Amino acid sequence: MKHVFSIVALVLTLLFMVIFFTGKVHSEYLPGVAPRVGLQPGELDAMVPRISSQSGASIVTARRVIYLLACSGMPTSSTMEEQALQAAQITQRQSVSAREAATYVLEGKLGDRAHSSLKDC
Numbered sequence: 001m002k003h004v005f006s007i008v009a010l011v012l013t014l015l016f017m018v019i020f021f022t023g024k025v026h027s028e029y030l031p032g033v034a035p036r037v038g039l040q041p042g043e044l045d046a047m048v049p050r051i052s053s054q055s056g057a058s059i060v061t062a063r064r065v066i067y068l069l070a071c072s073g074m075p076t077s078s079t080m081e082e083q084a085l086q087a088a089q090i091t092q093r094q095s096v097s098a099r100e101a102a103t104y105v106l107e108g109k110l111g112d113r114a115h116s117s118l119k120d121c
Contacts, residue, residue: 033070034070036070036072037070044070047081047084048062048063051081051088052088055088055089057088057089061088061091062088064099065084065098065102066080068121069102071120071121074106074117087102087104087105102118106118
């Protein structure tokens with residue numbers, strides 16, 4: 001009986017791992033979206049800790065905001081950091097997701113329905 005429970009536990013663990021790794025949402029990394037805003041990948045990477053420290057957002061939130069803005073292709077290289085800072089501050093002040101904050105910065109609309117500029121991101 002002890003062996004049956006061990007085998008069942010092993011099967012459940014393997015099943016969980018397969019579902020976890022196949023169910024992950026595919027997203028590009030910062031180097032893949034940097035050219036869309038006319039920046040080098042290293043410039044976007046360097047922007048992450050600056051945005052995080054200035055806005056009070058976590059590194060993960062700052063990276064997500066930067067990724068979403070760059071993926072949209074709407075900011076320019078000169079406005080990217082300013083818009084990313086604004087979006088990160090919105091996530092902190094209003095407790096909204098990075099996607100909602102990026103949409104607000106790009107389109108002036110807050111909410112899940114207004115994601116036309118981020119539909120491919």
